[in-house]
Amino acid sequence: MSEFAALIFDVDGTLADTERDGHRLAFNRAFAEAGLDWDWDVDLYGKLLTVTGGKERIKFYLAEFNRDFPLPDNPDTFIASLHAAKTEHYKALMAKGRIPLRPGVENLIREARSAGVAMAIATTTTMDNVTALLESTLGKGSDQWFAQIGAGDVVPNKKPAPDIYTWVLDRMGLGGNQVIAFEDSGHGVNSAADAGINRIVVTTNAYTAAQDFSRASVVLDDMAQEPVDLAYLAGL
Numbered sequence: 001m002s003e004f005a006a007l008i009f010d011v012d013g014t015l016a017d018t019e020r021d022g023h024r025l026a027f028n029r030a031f032a033e034a035g036l037d038w039d040w041d042v043d044l045y046g047k048l049l050t051v052t053g054g055k056e057r058i059k060f061y062l063a064e065f066n067r068d069f070p071l072p073d074n075p076d077t078f079i080a081s082l083h084a085a086k087t088e089h090y091k092a093l094m095a096k097g098r099i100p101l102r103p104g105v106e107n108l109i110r111e112a113r114s115a116g117v118a119m120a121i122a123t124t125t126t127m128d129n130v131t132a133l134l135e136s137t138l139g140k141g142s143d144q145w146f147a148q149i150g151a152g153d154v155v156p157n158k159k160p161a162p163d164i165y166t167w168v169l170d171r172m173g174l175g176g177n178q179v180i181a182f183e184d185s186g187h188g189v190n191s192a193a194d195a196g197i198n199r200i201v202v203t204t205n206a207y208t209a210a211q212d213f214s215r216a217s218v219v220l221d222d223m224a225q226e227p228v229d230l231a232y233l234a235g236l
């Protein structure tokens with residue numbers, strides 16, 4: 001892999017299993033705080049995860065699962081304020097440190113860091129949420145370990161669109177064949193593949209295990225399964 005230059009990590013579901021016990025709880029707390037009787041249980045949230053982006057997910061929920069809700073005059077402002085409240089609840093949950101990195105993730109990050117391999121993040125969630133997760137798991141300042149963090153609304157189109165991976169590659173001055181992407185979902189794999197990345201490692205979770213990963217290089221239960229380290233990645 002002479003041209004290999006960097007590792008690019010997805011966040012939710014890849015670095016940590018943040019959806020069921022993190023984002024989902026944060027959404028429900030924001031709904032309750034706003035006096036809404038919306039309750040996204042584990043099963044419904046799995047359906048809602050087909051749409052990436054928290055604001056887009058709320059919109060999808062209203063259109064598909066709660067059509068009778070009387071939307072206020074400016075629905076986008078209403079949704080944006082709900083989502084901002086949700087992000088505060090998510091950050092508070094992360095600060096409690098109850099959601100660890102998935103198996104093998106910290107080892108790989110620390111090995112890459114000591115070997116001087118560049119790392120980046122390409123995620124649909126917000127920068128605030130990325131920083132909160134990294135600080136609660138790898139410590140204050142660990143967001144600096146990543147040369148670029150492409151997060152949320154920094155691009156117009158969220159995964160499965162390739163925008164976020166293209167944004168990271170452009171900012172790093174790298175081509176898709178110079179990186180390895182780490183993802184957990186079909187949307188994430190399509191986003192990376194359509195950005196020209198042809199080496200994609202998938203670690204599945206309960207929400208994504210049955211999705212289509214035909215464009216991935218390898219599909220694992222987690223990064224400790226092989227384990228995934230720089231020697232293993234050299235084989236890709």
Ligand code: XBP
Nearest residue numbers: 011012023052053054123124125126
């Ligand atoms: C996963 C997402 C995000 C989170 C919720 O991001 O689709 O929308 O579910 O976070 P990824 P926000 O797998 O790309 O890391 O509410 O901040 O969007």
Ligand code: MG
Nearest residue numbers: 010012013184
């Ligand atoms: Mg993900």
